[in-house]
Amino acid sequence: MSQNESTTQNSSVENLLTGISVIELGDEISAAYCTKMMAYLGAEVLKIEKPSIGDSARSVGPFPDDVADIEKSALFLYLNTGKKSITLNLESSSGRKIFESLVEQADLVVENLPPGKMESLGIDYKRLSSINPSIVVTSVSDFGQTGPYKNYKATPLQHYAFGGLMYITGLPEREPLQMKPRLPEYGVAQNAFVASLTALWYKDSTGIGQHVDISTAEYSASILENGLSMYSYTGNKLGRSGNKGYGRAAWGIYPCKDGFVGVIAGPEHRWSAMAELMEEPKLAEEKYTERSGRQIYAEEIEALMEPWLMSHNKQEIFEKAQELGLAFAFVATPEDILNWEHLDNRGYLPEISHPEAGSYKYAGAAFQAVGIEAEWQRAPILGEHNDEVLSPIIENLNMRVEDLKLEETI
Structure with missing residues (x-):
């Protein structure tokens, strides 16, 4: 029986809620x-x-x-x-x-x-x-x-x-x-x-x-993730962070050649992979490695990232990053999802x-x-x-x- 002929389930094995x-x-x-x-x-x-x-x-x-x-x-x-x-x-x-x-x-x-x-x-x-x-x-x-x-x-x-x-x-x-x-x-x-x-x-x-x-x-x-518990424990309110995670560079949504990508560089020991991916030796400098440095020097880091990101498409960036163990993502459109x-x-x-x-x-x-x-x-x-x-x-x-x-x- 085809999908066009019936609205009921058809399976060779009894389904989980059959009979309900x-x-x-x-x-x-x-x-x-x-x-x-x-x-x-x-x-x-x-x-x-x-x-x-x-x-x-x-x-x-x-x-x-x-x-x-x-x-x-x-x-x-x-x-x-x-x-x-x-x-x-x-x-x-x-x-x-x-x-x-x-x-x-x-x-x-x-x-x-x-x-x-x-x-x-x-x-x-x-x-x-x-x-x-x-x-x-x-x-x-x-x-x-x-x-x-x-x-x-x-x-x-x-x-x-x-x-x-x-x-x-x-x-x-x-x-x-x-x-x-x-x-x-x-x-x-x-x-x-x-x-x-x-x-x-x-x-x-x-x-x-x-x-x-x-x-x-x-x-x-x-x-709300930890919003309620944060206020209950500390009296502090979880606020808006926009596209930047915790105000750091290399943690957020960035434009690329054909759209946007989600970038998370990860902990200090993964930063060398970030520099390798971006093909930018300056990113490997010690001052950028620590998370505190990524906050202090956010504008410098993003200026170094931009040329590479804008010369690659989102699917390519995603795949190259995953090969290096970096948790990047591409920002998918409905068309991307239907063709994924x-x-x-x-x-x-x-x-x-x-x-x-x-x-x-x-x-x-x-x-x-x-x-x-x-x-x-x-x-x-x-x-x-x-x-x-x-x-x-x-x-x-x-x-x-x-x-x-x-x-x-x-």
């Missing part, structure tokens, strides 16, 4: 990225979407030829590989009855609705656990399900600010900066993934379900075909289960699996599909 049934109820990134990883590992993920319009990620570009289409959003297609899509209006009583029937047979619900929304719909953890005592419900929100900020809303900008990441990002003499990617949402999704699997393990061991409460703000504050031989060799960049959007390369999973060759499957068309998943339930509940469509329940 997951319901995803939410919007955009955090819930979707969490369950994307589960689908890759073999779980059956039922994505519940709003009738007619679907997940709001479907309206987010880029789109092929820059023409908006809910079946061609690059963001949606990336976040929802391997899932099944069903449409269901949970604001209607019949929609909630159908949802509860799905929960009866599920292992896990992952949701990122605003705190209190599940309760107002009458489908909170208390209700769901009365239907299925072993159900695990993972709730992902901006500030958690409790606390004075629980009803506040936030964008990535706020999470970078509240979590302290913005305070340590940028040049020391300039204002704090926001990082471009929506890191808090992807990071909290990984937390939700791990926490959900842990709760499922507990469920399998005890038969008892769990309500897992995941806060994006707490994720953001957790990745190393990632391609590891199968990280699968090409997935979609009947509406066409065939494109996607980023894969940041982990591999050795010995299991699961195939990446495409994202679903809106409501593609309504007949397969909902028809038996609708019949069992003595409802009629025509009535549900007329009521805009499905």
